[in-house]
Structure formats: structure tokens, C-alpha cells
Amino acid sequence: MNDPLRIATRESRLALWQAEHVAALLRERHPEVPVVLVPMTTQGDRVLDRPLAQVGGKGLFIKELELAIAEDRADIAVHSMKDVPSELPPGMTLSAMLARADARDAFVSQRFADCASLPHGARVGTSSLRRQCQLKALRPDLEILPLRGNVDTRLRKLDEGHYDAIILAAAGLTRLGYTQRIRQYIDFEHSLPAVGQGIVGIECRIDDERSVRLTGVLDDPVSRRCCEAERAFALRLQGSCQSPIAGYAELQGNTVTLRGVVGSEDGRTIYRGSRKGTSPQAVGVELADQLLGAGADALLLQQRAQQAAHGATP
Numbered sequence: 001m002n003d004p005l006r007i008a009t010r011e012s013r014l015a016l017w018q019a020e021h022v023a024a025l026l027r028e029r030h031p032e033v034p035v036v037l038v039p040m041t042t043q044g045d046r047v048l049d050r051p052l053a054q055v056g057g058k059g060l061f062i063k064e065l066e067l068a069i070a071e072d073r074a075d076i077a078v079h080s081m082k083d084v085p086s087e088l089p090p091g092m093t094l095s096a097m098l099a100r101a102d103a104r105d106a107f108v109s110q111r112f113a114d115c116a117s118l119p120h121g122a123r124v125g126t127s128s129l130r131r132q133c134q135l136k137a138l139r140p141d142l143e144i145l146p147l148r149g150n151v152d153t154r155l156r157k158l159d160e161g162h163y164d165a166i167i168l169a170a171a172g173l174t175r176l177g178y179t180q181r182i183r184q185y186i187d188f189e190h191s192l193p194a195v196g197q198g199i200v201g202i203e204c205r206i207d208d209e210r211s212v213r214l215t216g217v218l219d220d221p222v223s224r225r226c227c228e229a230e231r232a233f234a235l236r237l238q239g240s241c242q243s244p245i246a247g248y249a250e251l252q253g254n255t256v257t258l259r260g261v262v263g264s265e266d267g268r269t270i271y272r273g274s275r276k277g278t279s280p281q282a283v284g285v286e287l288a289d290q291l292l293g294a295g296a297d298a299l300l301l302q303q304r305a306q307q308a309a310h311g312a313t314p
Contacts, residue, residue: 004034005214008065008074011039012150014172018200019078021175022098022218029217038074040064062203066092069204075211076204081196081227082169086235088203095212096202096219097227101171103198103248105131105191107184108158108173109165114184115139118165125154125163129265133244134191135167136267151176167191171198192246192261195230199223222251225280229258232284237262237292243303247287249280256280260287262296264303271296 005026009019016039023035041064065077066089081097088094112118115138125147126132132144145163147154151172158166173182202218204211226249233247246261255276263270271294275287292300 002033004036006038006074008038008068008077022078079201081199081201082194093206095215097223098200099220100223101198103193104170105186106170106182122164125166129244130246131167133263133267195234195247229256229280229284232281233288236285236288256283258283
């Protein structure tokens with residue numbers, strides 16, 4: 001019999017949905033291969049009493065999964081690409097990126113139809129410095145409050161009245177059957193998404209030829225080229241987990257168009273730009289250099305210094 005293909009995944013409902021989705025696709029393409037899930041709780045899931053940026057950023061959601069692969073307790077890991085740091089650990093590769101879902105941020109509220117209808121001083125919940133930056137630039141009068149936990153927990157906190165509105169990824173809400181909770185899909189001009197947002201990725205060891213071969217058939221070339229441009233942009237910026245950075249790429253023919261944002265937490269300073277080209281990596285690097293040259297380099301340097309002063313984990 002074939003050895004099973006073991007999928008490391010977080011235990012949140014959204015992560016399990018993504019892992020089950022990948023498992024179903026693999027079973028369809030490789031009916032002779034048993035596919036099993038290896039659920040686990042990550043550090044990012046356990047530490048909920050502090051903002052994510054203060055305890056190590058989104059990478060905390062995947063380190064345990066990568067360790068499970070390295071220790072041969074799993075063969076592959078399924079991630080939201082927005083949680084995957086720009087640099088992978090040595091010996092690891094992204095063997096597949098699935099077709100992208102809706103990459104927009106979503107406005108969710110019991111009482112208000114959209115961001116514009118929020119009253120002065122309204123309480124908005126988000127765990128993302130990127131969302132906070134762009135929302136404060138749009139509405140500096142709003143009170144931005146931290147919001148941690150899985151999607152169900154965040155919706156419950158909204159329903160209990162802790163917030164007037166919350167901002168979540170549209171893709172996650174849709175995947176969990178909460179499309180009806182979305183009051184507004186926020187335009188990219190107002191909230192550019194996180195790098196990789198809406199894309200499910202598969203990670204495995206570079207030298208694991210079987211896993212690379214089995215999962216590689218799920219790779220979507222459009223998602224990959226766009227995500228490569230976005231990740232090259234973020235990597236070149238070398239931002240910390242305290243840096244509000246956004247990037248979104250689209251592919252038309254052979255041309256990649258990348259839009260990017262680097263800003264301050266309070267939204268008072270924002271650098272925006274766009275770049276086109278045929279090489280995803282080159283487009284990402286060129287846009288990063290453009291924004292760095294416009295002043296983002298000093299802003300990022302200041303953010304790294306503040307992080308070091310507060311002892312935050314990069």
C-alpha cells in the first residue's frame with residue numbers, strides 16, 4: 001500500500017476547512033494515495049491576550065507545522081499564504097499555491113452598512129496593523145481596538161457589543177459560510193490586502209520528491225506569479241511584524257501589475273505605488289525600491305528601532 005500523505009494543519013475551523021479542501025483535491029487527483037490530517041495548535045493560537053505584532057507576527061501560526069514536517073510527523077502543511085513569512089526556513093519550499101479567492105477585506109457590523117456610515121469615535125476591531133494603518137488614513141476619528149481569535153470568536157465578540165464593526169478577510173468568511181455577514185467589500189484603494197491574502201499554499205521539504213510531485217499538480221500558475229511578486233516586494237522591504245505592509249498583484253497576459261503600501265500604524269504616513277513587468281520577482285523588488293526611495297526606508301528603520309526598544313519579537 002502507498003504510505004499516507006500527512007497534512008499538518010492548525011485546528012481552527014478555517015484552517016481545517018483549508019486542509020480538508022486540499023485533501024479532497026489530492027484524493028481526486030491521486031485516488032490511490034491515502035490522505036490524512038495531522039491537526040495541531042500553534043503558538044499563534046495559544047497566545048491571545050496580546051496583539052500579534054508584539055509576540056512574533058503571523059509566522060507564529062506556522063512554525064509548529066514546519067517543525068512537524070522537519071521531524072517527519074507530517075509530509076506537508078497547508079497555510080493561508082498571508083501567514084507565511086517572506087523567507088522560508090532552509091530546506092522548505094512552497095510546492096503549490098491554489099487559485100486565489102476574493103482577496104478583499106470585509107467590513108462586518110450589526111448596525112452599520114459600511115465604513116463611511118460609522119459615527120465619530122466608533123470602535124473597530126482588527127488584529128492587523130496593515131488594516132489599522134489604512135483605516136486610520138481613511139477615518140482618523142475611529143477608535144481601533146485589538147481583536148484576536150479565530151473567525152467565530154471575532155464574530156461573537158462583535159455580536160456581544162465589544163465593537164461597532166470589525167474587519168476580516170472576505171475569503172475566510174466566505175469559506176466558512178459567513179458571506180451574509182459581510183456588509184461591505186472594501187475597495188483596494190481604501191484597504192490593500194496582505195501579501196498572499198486569499199491564496200491557500202502548500203509547504204513541504206524541498207528534498208521530499210514524493211510530496212513535491214503529488215501536490216505540484218494543484219499549483220495555479222496565476223496565483224503563483226502574483227504571489228511571487230507580492231512576496232518579493234515584502235522581502236525586499238524587510239519590514240518587521242510591526243510594519244504595516246500591503247501588496248496585491250494581478251496578471252493580464254504575461255504582465256504582472258503590483259500595487260503596494262507601506263505606512264505608519266496611525267495612518268498619518270503612507271507610501272503607495274505600483275509597478276508593471278513580466279518578471280514577478282523583478283516587479284516586487286522594483287516597487288519596493290520605489291517606495292523605499294520615496295521615504296519608506298526611514299519609516300521602516302524607525303519601526304524596527306521601536307520594536308527593538310520594546311523587546312518585541314521580529
